[in-house]
Structures are given as C-alpha cells and as structure tokens.
Amino acid sequence: xxxxxxxxxxxxxxxxxxxxxxxxxxxxxxxxxxxxxxxxxxxxxxxxxxxxxxxxxxxxxxxxxxxxxxxxxxxxxxxxxxxxxxxxxxxxxxxxxxxxxxxxxxxxxxxxxxxxxxxxxxxxxxxxxxxxxxxxxxxxxxxxxxxxxxxxxxxxxxxxxxxxxxxxxxxxxxxxxxxxxxxxxxxxxxxxxxxxxxxxxxxxxxxxxxxxxxxxxxxxxxxxxxxxxxxxxxxxxxxxxxxxxxxxxxxxxxxxxxxxxxxxxxxxxxxxxxxxxxxxxxxxxxxxxxxxxxxxxxxxxxxxxxxxxxxxxxxxxxxxxxxxxxxxxxxxxxxxxxxxxxxxxxxxxxxxxxxxxxxxxxxxxxxxxxxxxxxxxxxxxxxxxxxxxxxxxxxxxxxxxxxxxxxxxxxxxxxxxxxxxxxxxxxxxxxxxxxxxxxxxxxxxxxxxxxxxxxxxxxxxxxxxxxxxxxxxxxxxxxxxxxxxxxxxxxxxxxxxxxxxxxxxxxxxxxxxxxxxxxxxxxxxxxxxxxxxxxxxxxxxxxxxxxxxxxxxxxxxxxxxxxxxxxxxxxxxxxxxxxxxxxxxxxxxxxxxxxxxxxxxxxxxxxxxxxxxxxxxxxxxxxxxxx
Amino acid sequence: xxxxxxxxxxxxxxxxxxxxxxxxxxxxxxxxxxxxxxxxxxxxxxxxxxxxxxxxxxxxxxxxxxxxxxxxxxxxxxxxxxxxxxxxxxxxxxxxxxxxxxxxxxxxxxxxxxxxxxxxxxxxxxxxxxxxxxxxxxxxxxxxxxxxxxxxxxxxxxxxxxxxxxxxxxxxxxxxxxxxxxxxxxxxxxxxxxxxxxxxxxxxxxxxxxxxxxxxxxxxxxxxxxxxxxxxxxxxxxxxxxxxxxxxxxxxxxxxxxxxxxxxxxxxxxxxxxxxxxxxxxxxxxxxxxxxxxxxxxxxxxx
Numbered sequence: 001x002x003x004x005x006x007x008x009x010x011x012x013x014x015x016x017x018x019x020x021x022x023x024x025x026x027x028x029x030x031x032x033x034x035x036x037x038x039x040x041x042x043x044x045x046x047x048x049x050x051x052x053x054x055x056x057x058x059x060x061x062x063x064x065x066x067x068x069x070x071x072x073x074x075x076x077x078x079x080x081x082x083x084x085x086x087x088x089x090x091x092x093x094x095x096x097x098x099x100x101x102x103x104x105x106x107x108x109x110x111x112x113x114x115x116x117x118x119x120x121x122x123x124x125x126x127x128x129x130x131x132x133x134x135x136x137x138x139x140x141x142x143x144x145x146x147x148x149x150x151x152x153x154x155x156x157x158x159x160x161x162x163x164x165x166x167x168x169x170x171x172x173x174x175x176x177x178x179x180x181x182x183x184x185x186x187x188x189x190x191x192x193x194x195x196x197x198x199x200x201x202x203x204x205x206x207x208x209x210x211x212x213x214x215x216x217x218x219x220x221x222x223x224x225x226x227x228x229x230x231x232x233x234x235x236x237x238x239x240x241x242x243x244x245x246x247x248x249x250x251x252x253x254x255x256x257x258x259x260x261x262x263x264x265x266x267x268x269x270x271x272x273x274x275x276x277x278x279x280x281x282x283x284x285x286x287x288x289x290x291x292x293x294x295x296x297x298x299x300x301x302x303x304x305x306x307x308x309x310x311x312x313x314x315x316x317x318x319x320x321x322x323x324x325x326x327x328x329x330x331x332x333x334x335x336x337x338x339x340x341x342x343x344x345x346x347x348x349x350x351x352x353x354x355x356x357x358x359x360x361x362x363x364x365x366x367x368x369x370x371x372x373x374x375x376x377x378x379x380x381x382x383x384x385x386x387x388x389x390x391x392x393x394x395x396x397x398x399x400x401x402x403x404x405x406x407x408x409x410x411x412x413x414x415x416x417x418x419x420x421x422x423x424x425x426x427x428x429x430x431x432x433x434x435x436x437x438x439x440x441x442x443x444x445x446x447x448x449x450x451x452x453x454x455x456x457x458x459x460x461x462x463x464x465x466x467x468x469x470x471x472x473x474x475x476x477x478x479x480x481x482x483x484x485x486x487x488x489x490x491x492x493x494x495x496x497x498x499x500x501x502x503x504x505x506x507x508x509x510x511x512x513x514x515x516x517x518x519x520x521x522x523x524x525x526x527x528x529x530x531x532x533x534x535x536x537x538x539x540x541x542x543x544x545x546x547x548x549x550x551x552x553x554x555x556x557x558x559x560x561x562x563x564x565x566x567x568x569x570x571x572x573x574x575x576x577x578x579x580x581x582x583x584x585x586x587x588x589x590x591x592x593x594x595x596x597x598x599x600x601x602x603x604x605x606x607x608x609x610x611x612x613x614x615x616x617x618x619x620x621x622x623x624x625x626x627x
Numbered sequence: 628x629x630x631x632x633x634x635x636x637x638x639x640x641x642x643x644x645x646x647x648x649x650x651x652x653x654x655x656x657x658x659x660x661x662x663x664x665x666x667x668x669x670x671x672x673x674x675x676x677x678x679x680x681x682x683x684x685x686x687x688x689x690x691x692x693x694x695x696x697x698x699x700x701x702x703x704x705x706x707x708x709x710x711x712x713x714x715x716x717x718x719x720x721x722x723x724x725x726x727x728x729x730x731x732x733x734x735x736x737x738x739x740x741x742x743x744x745x746x747x748x749x750x751x752x753x754x755x756x757x758x759x760x761x762x763x764x765x766x767x768x769x770x771x772x773x774x775x776x777x778x779x780x781x782x783x784x785x786x787x788x789x790x791x792x793x794x795x796x797x798x799x800x801x802x803x804x805x806x807x808x809x810x811x812x813x814x815x816x817x818x819x820x821x822x823x824x825x826x827x828x829x830x831x832x833x834x835x836x837x838x839x840x841x842x843x844x845x846x847x848x849x850x851x852x853x854x855x856x857x858x859x860x861x862x863x864x865x866x867x868x869x870x871x872x873x874x875x876x877x878x879x880x881x882x883x884x885x886x887x888x889x890x891x892x893x894x895x896x897x898x899x900x901x902x903x904x905x906x907x908x909x910x911x912x913x914x915x916x917x918x919x920x921x922x923x924x925x926x927x928x929x930x
Contacts, residue, residue, distance in 0.1 A: 029860075029862050031863045032858060033729070035867055036884070037869070037872075039891075040873050040880050
C-alpha cells in the first residue's frame with residue numbers, strides 16, 4: 001500500500017484523543033438527585049462488564065474512524081506489482097512511403113523477427129504514420145504476429161513524435177522497456193526536436209527502406225484559364241513522365257515532361273474558365289504510388305452580398321458607395337453589390353434578405369413595418385446594417401422600423417470639421433493605421449449630432465466632438481451609423497481616396513463570415529472522412545457556415561483529400577543517425593512515476609471506500625453510544 | 628373500589644392540567660367538581676347522606692330507596708330522600724419532608740401533588756358539610772389546623788397548602804404517635820406521604836392511630852421515576868434528605884431497586900391492610916380521582 005499524500009497520515013496521531021478520553025472517562029457519572037437512594041445497591045460504573053465492552057467498542061469505532069479519515073486523505077493506492085519481465089514495443093511504419101515496391105513486406109519480416117527475438121517479453125505492436133495506433137496490446141508474441149499479418153501501408157505521413165509519445169505512454173509503468181522501430185527511416189518524419197523518449201527505455205532501429213527515386217505531384221492549382229501541376233523529382237537522376245490532368249472530370253491532353261534530379265517543374269494545361277475540380281496524375285512505378293496524384297478544388301470565392309437601399313430614381317443615391325465597393329482587386333471585386341429602392345427592399349422577402357451579408361440604408365423612403373420586421377429578423381440572424389445620414393434618411397423612420405428605444409433624435413450639425421478615428425483598433429480603421437490622417441482632408445459641412453447614449457459605441461468623431469461613426473449591436477448582428485451622407489450632398493468624402501477603403505472595410509466588418517475550406521491533407525481530414533486521397537463528399541456534420549451558397553456551391557459539397565507532400569521525400573537516415581535524432585528526456589522519470597501514481601490512485605479510488613468505512617464506524621459509534 | 632376512570636372526563640383531573648392552574652382553591656374545585664361530574668354516572672350515588680323526607684316513587688328510581696314499611700302501611704310506593712351528614716372529622720396529614728419535593732417524570736412534584744390532593748379532599752369534605760383539618764409534618768409536626776366544618780376554615784386550609792415549603796428529613800412515625808392521642812374517635816385520618824422511611828416506625832405509628840379508634844387512609848405518593856427507575860448512563864445518585872451519594876450504573880441496579888420498591892409497597896400493603904388501614908399507592912403522573920374514590924369509599928364504610 002502506498003500513499004499519494006502521505007503527510008496526511010500525521011493526522012492519525014489524533015487517535016490519541018479518544019484513547020485519552022477513554023482512559024479519563026472511568027469515573028465520569030452525572031449527578032442525579034433522587035429519593036430512595038438507600039434502595040440502590042452500590043454498583044461502580046467501571047465494574048460493569050457490559051459497559052466495559054461498550055466503552056471498548058466505542059473506543060475502537062472512534063479510533064477506526066480517525067485512522068480511516070487520515071488514511072483516506074492520504075490517498076492510498078496499491079502500486080502495481082513490479083514487472084518481472086520486459087515490455088517491448090514493436091513499431092512499424094505504415095506511412096504511404098512504405099508502399100514502395102517490396103518495402104512493407106521487408107518491414108513486416110523485420111518486425112516479425114523483432115517479435116521472435118522478444119518472445120520472452122510482453123510485446124505490444126504499434127503501427128504509426130502521423131498517428132500511432134496500438135494494434136496489439138502488450139501480450140504474447142502470437143498476438144503480435146497475428147496483428148502484424150493484417151497490417152498494410154496507409155496514406156499518412158511519417159511523424160516519429162506520435163510514435164514516441166505512444167511508446168512512452170505504453171512503457172511508463174514498466175520497470176524495463178524497449179522500443180524497436182521498423183521503417184524506411186525517412187528523415188522528413190522528424191520535426192524539430194519533438195521526437196522524445198524517456199531515458200531508460202531501450203531504442204532499436206531496423207531499416208526496411210532502400211534508396212529509391214520518387215516522382216510526386218506536390219501541388220496543383222486552378223488559374224483563370226489554365227491549370228498547373230507541380231511535379232517534383234525526389235530522385236538522384238532526371239526522370240521523364242506523362243502528366244495527365246482531369247478538369248471537372250474532363251481529361252485534358254497529357255503532357256510529357258522531364259524533371260531534373262531533385263528539381264520541380266510546373267506543368268501548365270489550358271483549361272476552360274471556371275474549373276472547380278482538378279485531378280493531376282503522373283506515372284511512377286519506382287516511387288510511392290500515393291503521391292502520384294493530387295486533387296484540388298477551386299476555393300469558392302463567395303462574395304459578401306451588399307444590398308444598398310437608396311432613394312427612388314432620378315436620385316443617384318448609393319452611386320458612390322456602390323462604385324467604391326465594386327472597385328476591383330486582383331481577383332475582381334470583393335463584394336456583390338445590388339442597388340434597390342426602399343420600396344423594393346420592403347417588398348423583398350425576409351428569406352432573401354437573410355442571404356445578404358450587409359444591408360445599407362441610404363434612404364428611408366418606402367420603408368414600412370414589413371421592411372422593419374425583415375430588417376430586425378436580418379439583424380437577429382447576425383447580419384450587418386450600415387446607415388448613412390443624408391437628406392433622404394428620416395431618423396424617426398429608422399427608429400420606428402428598427403424598434404429602437406430610445407428613438408434616434410439627432411440634431412442638425414453644421415461645419416462638423418474633419419473626421420478622426422476614435423478607436424484605431426476598431427476593424428474598420430485598423431487597416432488605415434498610419435494613413436488614417438487622410439481622413440483629415442475631408443471637411444464635413446453637415447452631419448447629425450447624436451445625443452450621448454450607452455447603446456452607441458463611438459468609433460470615430462468629427463473634430464468638433466460630434467459623433468461621426470457609431471456602432472450598436474442588434475440581436476446577433478451589428479449596426480454602424482455614419483452621421484453624414486455618402487452621396488456627396490453634405491460632404492466631399494466620396495471623392496477622397498480614403499472613401500473606397502473606408503467603404504470596403506465597413507462592408508468587410510459588417511459582412512464578416514468564416515472562410516470555407518475544401519482542401520485537406522490526409523492527417524487533417526475532418527471527422528467522418530476516410531483518411532485516403534481523393535475527392536470525397538463533405539460530411540453532413542460540418543457546420544452550415546462552412547458551406548456557402550452561390551456560385552461554386554457544387555464544389556463546396558466536396559472535399560479534396562491529399563497526401564502530405566513531405567512524405568514524398570526519399571531522404572533517409574541511418575539507424576545511428578536515427579538514434580541521435582531521438583531526444584532523451586533526462587529527469588523525466590520522477591514526474592513519470594508521480595503521474596503513474598496519480599493515475600493508479602485515480603483508477604483505484606480507495607479513498608472513497610475509506611470514507612465509507614469511516615461513516616460506518618461513526619454509525620456504529622453512534623449506535624453503541626446511545627445504548 | 629373501581630380502578631379505572633374509563634367513561635369519565637378525566638381532563639380536569641390530569642396532574643399536567645392541574646399543575647397549570649392558579650390558586651389551590653381553583654385546583655381543588657376543578658378536581659372535585661370534575662370528579663363529581665363523572666361520579667354522577669358511577670355506582671357510588673347516594674351514600675354519605677341522611678334521611679330528609681319521603682317522595683312518591685317514579686319509574687326509574689332506585690328500588691333500594693323504596694321504603695317497604697311505608698308501602699305496607701299505605702299501599703303506596705315511597706322513596707326515601709336523604710341529606711348530607713355533618714358529624715365527620717377528617718384530618719389530612721401531609722408529609723412535607725425534603726423527599727416529597729422530588730419531581731422526576733411527572734408534571735408536579737410529590738409535595739405539589741399531595742397538596743392538591745389534600746386541598747381536593749378538604750374541598751370535598753367541606754362540600755359534604757364534614758369537618759376538615761390539616762396537619763403538616765416532616766420529622767415533627769410543622770403546622771396544624773384543627774378540624775372544622777365552617778366554610779371559612781376551608782379557605783384557611785387551602786391558604787396553608789398554597790404556602791407549603793419542603794422541610795427536612797422525614798420521620799413519619801413520630802408525628803403519628805403524637806397525633807394518636809389528640810384525634811377523636813369518630814375521626815378519619817388521611818396520611819399523604821411517600822413513606823420512604825423506616826417501615827417499622829411508619830407501621831407502628833399508623834397502628835397506634837388505628838388503635839385509638841381513628842379510621843386511617845394512607846396515600847403513598849411516588850414519582851414515575853421512583854416507580855420505574857428509567858435512568859440511563861452512569862449516574863451519581865444523591866439523596867435529597869440525607870445527601871448520601873451512590874455512584875451506580877442504572878442498568879445494573881435497576882432490577883434490585885425495583886424489587887426493593889415492590890417489597891416495600893407489598894409490606895405496607897400487607898401490614899396496613901391487616902390493621903384495617905386503607906393503603907393506596909398513587910403515581911404522581913396519574914389523575915387524582917383514584918384518591919378521591921378511595922376517600923369516598925372509606926367514608927361510606929364508616930356509615
């Protein structure tokens with residue numbers, strides 16, 4: 001029996017208390033006034049055999065309760081019996097590089113030899129790539145051999161750190177342990193200093209690899225009118241191969257390329273615009289089969305949808321703002337902008353409004369109760385609303401349709417000055433950083449003066465102190481209120497170079513959505529997806545937000561899974577170099593023992609039984625004491 | 628003598644109720660009136676009265692009251708009507724020694740219970756136009772009120788009972804011998820005591836009293852704790868009178884004590900009955916009507 005916190009055992013000294021009380025209690029008798037005392041036969045207390053027994057029982061119960069209490073707090077546990085034999089972990093590499101011709105069979109034979117050599121030990125068989133899996137728990141050689149026969153290489157990449165973590169876990173409570181690693185000893189399997197094995201565990205390495213060459217499609221990209229496949233030659237001599245590409249399941253003419261030794265070549269294929277699915281393959285019978293193909297899905301670029309509600313024609317409401325939002329970046333505009341009138345907004349169904357990322361209100365003409373309900377529902381659902389003041393915006397209508405309490409009651413403000421960001425950390429102004437001073441070039445001749453209110457958070461002010469940009473939350477969404485107009489009626493802001501980035505940052509902030517990811521490595525494949533390369537359906541468990549609607553939605557229903565290109569390397573280490581690359585955790589044995597003790601104690605939970613027994617002793621004490 | 632109060636309203640005879648009442652007169656009146664209201668349905672109806680007049684028989688009248696001589700003379704049924712007799716002297720002897728102050732498991736101490744009993748008897752005696760007197764004693768007579776049937780005298784008795792304080796050691800025999808010569812022949816002596824004294828001296832004193840022609844009723848008052856000895860845990864018992872101490876384990880001495888107490892009571896029972904003395908042990912947690920019935924029974928036997 002060992003104790004996790006033996007200091008509590010000192011509490012057992014308290015048993016002296018009931019013993020002393022027991023000894024002192026001999027002549028304790030309560031005074032009782034009585035009448036017929038002469039009829040009482042003198043009967044000293046301590047001469048009663050029954051009561052001597054009762055007192056003894058009480059003493060035993062009290063001492064037992066105290067001992068059990070101290071023992072329980074000391075967290076007792078039964079340490080496992082010291083191992084009489086040794087445990088050997090035979091670890092076999094099953095990364096896709098092991099699928100090279102004859103390599104896995106060689107590894108299997110070496111592993112079998114290792115098992116045979118260790119037949120006197122308890123043998124655990126671990127298969128590893130970027131994960132380590134115990135395929136046969138510590139047991140007999142026969143179990144390990146049977147499990148070994150069923151193994152085959154997978155599609156993961158070698159990560160030795162995962163193996164050594166698992167081996168440490170398996171051997172932590174063993175007095176003597178050994179790890180035999182069987183694999184192709186790829187150097188790429190070592191990350192920086194993270195392969196660690198505690199001191200005291202014997203490490204043996206069996207090399208099942210061989211020098212080889214390997215061709216791999218390490219990358220593939222979809223451009224506007226072409227697709228590119230990057231082919232790398234990991235061998236020591238130039239190689240020639242045919243590269244084939246299938247774009248949206250339509251094969252393109254194959255191209256024959258020669259890749260210099262240790263070099264990579266980008267192979268371009270003409271392709272129609274809008275390719276969503278790409279599969280690039282090459283022929284390589286010498287190297288690793290799994291990296292001969294690569295799958296790519298065009299990352300769907302779902303543009304945030306901006307709906308601008310402006311005044312009815314012939315007014316030009318929203319012109320500058322829409323132009324600013326549609327300003328093209330390298331890949332075209334970043335927003336999908338639509339201009340409608342207030343009446344059209346009111347007529348838009350709430351469902352359609354929910355597809356919008358941001359709604360901009362530049363005019364309240366035509367906004368009615370139905371529009372208000374749709375806008376409130378839009379905000380509740382997490383949408384963004386941008387309201388810019390102007391001659392066409394009636395603050396009372398805004399307050400009414402959005403059900404703001406207290407209502408917005410701005411006063412007219414002339415010569416507000418220039419705009420100055422109050423909070424440069426706000427996402428709208430953060431990108432401006434050093435050039436935020438550009439706002440100082442615009443003079444705002446007219447604006448709304450807002451009363452100070454706790455519901456509004458001021459993001460920017462005019463130099464006269466009035467609020468320029470304020471934010472409030474509405475349900476799960478956000479509202480930004482710009483107190484001057486964006487149609488060049490109250491200022492020349494739309495003509496200023498800062499207007500375009502300002503408008504775009506406002507739209508980005510209000511329409512922020514998590515990006516959708518479609519391309520994964522085998523090791524990072526989402527739950528529910530088989531860890532093998534290919535184009536696979538997206539599992540239904542993924543969050544809805546990761547599957548954007550709109551153009552390219554078909555691609556968003558599919559995932560591209562590829563092997564880790566690091567595994568394609570043929571660079572290897574010798575067994576001696578391998579040993580050197582594995583760090584040894586000196587001084588890790590003590591924490592390891594403590595952790596083991598804690599785990600053992602937590603599994604056994606003897607302290608609970610101790611406390612239960614203590615309660616039983618107290619019940620006995622109470623029962624006997626009341627007799 | 629009936630041994631049960633079943634069928635009668637004993638609520639006002641319960642010591643726990645009586646103990647909460649104010650003056651001794653109120654206590655006595657409550658006990659007696661409550662007792663008599665129950666007695667109307669008892670077989671004791673009609674005693675302790677003397678002839679007053681004749682009345683014509685009505686169906687339902689007790690046939691024992693028919694005067695057959697009148698019937699023989701007149702050929703009509705007449706019943707005899709009675710009135711209370713007034714020539715009895717009753718002396719209430721109340722032990723006020725220290726042991727009577729004991730109260731264990733009852734609502735009243737023995738001396739309180741005895742006082743209420745004495746007051747109730749005095750009230751009952753006075754109601755029957757008999758003469759009642761009171762004698763308080765411990766090892767000697769500490770107070771004495773001679774017997775008298777005057778209404779104001781009963782108030783003096785009740786007042787004396789109201790002011791009783793426990794005395795010292797008891798010696799029941801000594802005052803009994805003193806009283807034997809003092810009491811008249813047609814008198815009735817009611818001794819109220821716990822009799823936790825030398826039984827030889829007590830019996831001798833009572834026999835002396837009886838020998839002088841005095842009828843005697845003895846009420847031995849005992850607390851439930853004295854009767855049952857329910858104590859637990861090691862105890863140091865201290866005598867209220869002698870201050871003697873005995874340390875004992877109650878469970879070990881209980882049986883011996885109960886046997887001794889039963890033996891004492893059996894001895895009193897045997898020797899006093901043999902001398903023509905009524906003896907009754909009263910549990911101070913029980914109603915008082917047993918005692919009143921015992922008195923009325925003795926009163927009836929005197930006729």
